[in-house]
Amino acid sequence: MNHDAYPDNYIRGILNSVKSIAMVGASPVNVRPSYFAFKYLAQRGYDMIPVNPGHVGKDLLGKPFVASLRDIGRPLDMIDIFRNSSHIMPVVEEALTLDPLPKVIWMQLGARDDAAAAKAEAAGIKVVMNRCPKIEYGRLSSEISWMGVNSRTLSSKRPPAPTQGMRLSINRMSVGGGDTAASDRAAKNKSEQS
Amino acid sequence: MSDRLPGFSTLAVHAGAQPDPTTGARATPIYQTTSFVFNDADHAASLFGLQAFGNIYTRIGNPTNAVLEERVAALEGGTAALAVASGHAAQVVVLQQLLQPGDEFIAARKLYGGSINQFTHAFKSFGWNVVWADPDDIASFERAVTPRTKAIFIESIANPAGSITDIEAISTVARKAGVPLIVDNTLASPYLIRPIDHGADIVVHSLTKFLGGHGNSLGGIIVDAGTFDWSAGGKYPMLSEPRPEYHGIRIQETFGNFAFAIACRVLGLRDLGPALSPFNAFMILTGIETLPLRMQKHCDNAKAVAEFLAGHPAVASVNYAGLPSDKYHQLARKYAPKGAGAVFTFSLKGGYDAGVSLVSKLQLFSHLANVGDTRSLVIHPASTTHSQLDDAAKTKSGAGPDVVRLSIGIEDKEDLIADLEQALSA
Structure with a gap:
């Protein structure tokens, strides 16, 4: 997988198929990006599990914190890692000890570890790096268009009137002509420099 | 759903617009309303805290304006955009995110006369100091760079004589200086030139001109290329530091490659106030289709x-x-x-x-x-x-x-x- 620019169908396939998501580094502080993403994904119907050893005994939006992936005790579809790039490898190594293995390992916006990604992919796990699942879901459903963001999708279909907490269709036509290749290139240059 | 690559004309008609979910209206409705009802207290808090996507008040965002924003972002190849009341308003909002009092920006000498006035007089009173350079002499931009330089501003096709600016050469100077290149693309429109393809980090327009195209509505827009790393060097605290007005959110960390457009919306437009009328957004959108x-x-x-x-x-x-x-x-x-x-x-x-x-x-x-x-x-x-x-x-x-x-x-x-x-x- 080319981790500089993901085809929309790759991201769409992941977001359409996963149900349970363990979020490593989830924060109960409501101005942290992990809190935003956790809350949004829970509202869109994903089965969210907060993982953070510093908050065991508390809960996040009604879901109890667990200390580690191994403590979850049931199969996971996806692990969403809200940690800096330098803390990715141990999480991936722990994920590789799970049975069954998770289907997807997702690293948040700003996080990228190509060696960890290669290990996970060698075990048959799909990997996404330096993306936010909330942003990608909002983009592919065009919900993020409220913020003037280029969703890079088009549709001539009438969408259902949105109601609170509903799953949105993310099966819109993708647009390469309005791509953000410039932004992808800049991110690649940055990751090559670091 | 193949990942097709629709052409410019298809984007000019479709990008950002879909049938209205409530009524099925195919043309983009004019949402002529100041404000939007919240689902409940939690939804309101999520919106105010920038945690949810949605509408609050037309000074911050409006569904008609959002279609215009996405469409221009798509046409320019940017990650996001923010529509404002005029091209002049776009320039104020952009520089407010980048400059602190006492900072400098370098601007090409060949500009719309109104921009020359705005930069020379109005911005001086904010403590934003313009340093002029000659777009026909790239070295004059390099010589103008100082530790206080925060941005470079040029026009792609420059007023008043329609001269063409060497965007790539000036973007090289900007990259070396570690500052964003802002390109006013009003006279070219993205149909003729897409500055982001040539190294621009931010594109601004007076929508009043070719994009609207019919001489009937004022408007301005800011397009974020999603290319600039705002956290490098700590030069852009509006984007990289915790914002007290949003309980300590860091804009770049939260919004990634469209952080600049969000900063312009939630720190610039929200607090300075030059919102675009949804009616004008509708007129401009209709113009963009052709x-x-x-x-x-x-x-x-x-x-x-x-x-x-x-x-x-x-x-x-x-x-x-x-x-x-x-x-x-x-x-x-x-x-x-x-x-x-x-x-x-x-x-x-x-x-x-x-x-x-x-x-x-x-x-x-x-x-x-x-x-x-x-x-x-x-x-x-x-x-x-x-x-x-x-x-x-x-x-x-x-x-x-x-x-x-x-x-x-x-x-x-x-x-x-x-x-x-x-x-x-x-």
Whole structure:
């Protein structure tokens, strides 16, 4: 997988198929990006599990914190890692000890570890790096268009009137002509420099 | 769902717009409302805390305006955009995110006269200091860089003479200096030039001109290329540091490659207030649907008119980059191969008086202070748009006393040429 620019169908396939998501580094502080993403994904119907050893005994939006992936005790579809790039490898190594293995390992916006990604992919796990699942879901459903963001999708279909907490269709036509290749290139240059 | 690559004209019609979920309306509705009802207290708190996507109040965002924003972002190849009340408002909002009092920005000397005034006088009172450079001398941008430089600002096709700027060369200077390159793409429109493809980090427009295209609605827009790393070097605290007005959120960390557009919305537009009317957004959106058709006609007409003027005995010189003899022709071929725009200047052998006489005798060209209308327009910059500059600055910016500026419309070119011919020979 080319981790500089993901085809929309790759991201769409992941977001359409996963149900349970363990979020490593989830924060109960409501101005942290992990809190935003956790809350949004829970509202869109994903089965969210907060993982953070510093908050065991508390809960996040009604879901109890667990200390580690191994403590979850049931199969996971996806692990969403809200940690800096330098803390990715141990999480991936722990994920590789799970049975069954998770289907997807997702690293948040700003996080990228190509060696960890290669290990996970060698075990048959799909990997996404330096993306936010909330942003990608909002983009592919065009919900993020409220913020003037280029969703890079088009549709001539009438969408259902949105109601609170509903799953949105993310099966819109993708647009390469309005791509953000410039932004992808800049991110690649940055990751090559670091 | 294949990942097709739709063309520019398809995006001009479709990007950002979908049938209205409630009514099925196919044209984008005008959401002429100040405010939006919350689902409940938690939803309201999520929206105010920037945690959920949605609408609060039209000063911060509006569904009609959002369609316009996404459409222009798609046409420019940016990650996001923010529509505001005018091109001038776009410039204020952009620089407010980048500059602290005492900081500097470098601007090309060849700019719209209104921008020169805004930068020289209004921004000085904010403590934002403009340093001028010459777009024909790239080294002058390098020499202007200091530790306080926070941005470089240029026009892709520059006022008033329609000269073409070497965007890539100046973007190299900006990258070396570690500052974003801001390109005003008003006179080109994304149909002719997409500055992000040439290294721009931020694109601004007066939507009032070719994008709206019909001379009926003011508007401005800011496009975020998603290319600049705002956290490097700590030079841009509005984006990289915790924001007290949002309980300590860091904008770049939270919004990634569209952080700049979000900062412009939630720190700039929200607090400075130059919101675009949804009605104007609707008018501009309707205009954008025909941008590719109009822009090509504007350019084809402009080339024919420029060729006519270049061969007329009363004309001393024509500045149009679409003419092979023009100083900027090679740059035009590189950056704007479909056409060199439709705004250019020429000077008359009879000087100032001949310019005034021409303007008064024209029957189809309208004498007014705008460009990028379906109608052909004429103005004498020295006595109008550039009148607040002294004579030396007028000449330096290409608006000397003998210069007349045209903005060529989409009428039949034969009629435009006939009108000029009668006015020049009378």
